[in-house]
Amino acid sequence: MTCSPKRQAVASRGPNSEHPTVNAGAATGLRLAGVQTLALTRRSVITEWRQLGNVIPGIVFPLLLAAVYTHQFTRAILLPGFPVVDSFLDFVLPASLVQSVSFGATEAGTELARDIENGFFDRLRASPCTRLPLLLGRLCGAVVVAAAKGILIIAIFLMFGTEIAGGPAAAVVLVTAAVLLVIAIGGLGQVLAILTGSQEAVNATFPLVFTSIFMSSAFFPTNLMSGWFREVAEANPVTWIIDPLRRLILEGWSWSDVGQALAVPLVISAVTVTMAVVALNRKLSSS
């Protein structure tokens, strides 16, 4: 086995290299990185599965909130300016979805911090393992868990009578957007984990995520808010994700809504994951 810097140098020469052995080396390196990512993803999912107690509140709490709000906002949905809905349940689905996946989103960072704290990360570094799977493995684990949660939440809402006007394709967009959001938050958690090496510091991002959801259009439309709170909610990226998802549920399929719902978390994910890769490279090169 070769070490990762060598493998990256080999890969950077590209497919047109004159040396077939180099091409073969790059292909082997990529395959190896895939295998390592898969192994770490599997480890991450098994860890979550063994700690279901940590996953369940992330499903139960958003559902409880949705159930409570549906029964207490029956008069509020009649307010002028509120979107036309049969039930508050239809309105709150994207919020519940985002809330549910956000609960475990920092887990990718927390797990990495735990590995740094208990020395497992150093053992991985000492092994002939490429760098990227160290991050991707945990992110992919969070993605698998988020997708499962998303499907479950949508299924429960459908059971209770929610109609998705955009059809099954819109449901797929809902889950995809939620998964992208998890990558965005998970990437941020990993940056903190690498910089601080502390689970506590990563967990401290949870109130930030929690606040971002509450200070958005998640539970009430922004046109019915006022003052500084409305401005904050309208400038909040969570609103930019939730609003198009909500239109897909209430109004039907629209490519522009699909584009917005996916582009916003995708851009944030690209930024946070890049930051995590840079932080990891700096950490590895400084030690």
Add this chain to the structure above:
Amino acid sequence: MVASAICGRGMRRIMARPILIMPVLLMPLIFVLSFTGAFVSLTRVEGYGTDNVFNWMAVYAAMQGAVFAGVGGASTTAEDIENGFFDRLLLTPGSRVPILVGTMAYSALRSTIPTTGVLLVSALGGLRLPGGPLALVTVYVATAGMASAFCLLGLAVVYRFRTMRSMILIQVCGFSSMFLSTGQVPIHFMNGWLHAVARVNPVTNVLRFARQGFLGDLTWTMTWPGLVALGAMVAVAGALAVHQLRRLTA
């Protein structure tokens, strides 16, 4: 003596590490800002009870803070059990009940931090006191009572399971009991099962008691059910905690 020492130890811990105040204070402040900001238009719905959203939501956020303060108080015992300090406490002669009372008193005292924070922020937002200064007294009594009740409930769980992780049970219980009450809207706004649950939820009566001075004058009709509910919650949670403590030390 033992009770006041334990209560004092908790407060000194907070004074020595002010960072510990942040979680207790932060969440209720987020709640009051989020709920008043997001649900401001509820005041336009007929029958809401006030035209100032802070007058409705401030008490709710303060009570949420009190529940966190209570759970936090029980968490210190979980920490003591995990690091062995609790075993040393049990080696001391005398009754075990003051250990429990001291932790409860610490939680009640700790609840004044989020309550004061929420009231100050709400005052900046335009909170009014139609019931006069007595309105503040009812809020502090209610939040101290809620913190005590949830601390005792938390202690019952901690004495039973002896781990910090078990506190999640009480957190879920606290969150649920607050959400299944008249925290955000009056009871006549609710329908279906939520209406039925909120009617029998003791927190509804505590909220009525605490909120009355923010919606109008204080009345005995609104006061006594709240005090009875608080007393009953503390008594039941206390009995459970004492039972589990005796089991633990037997």
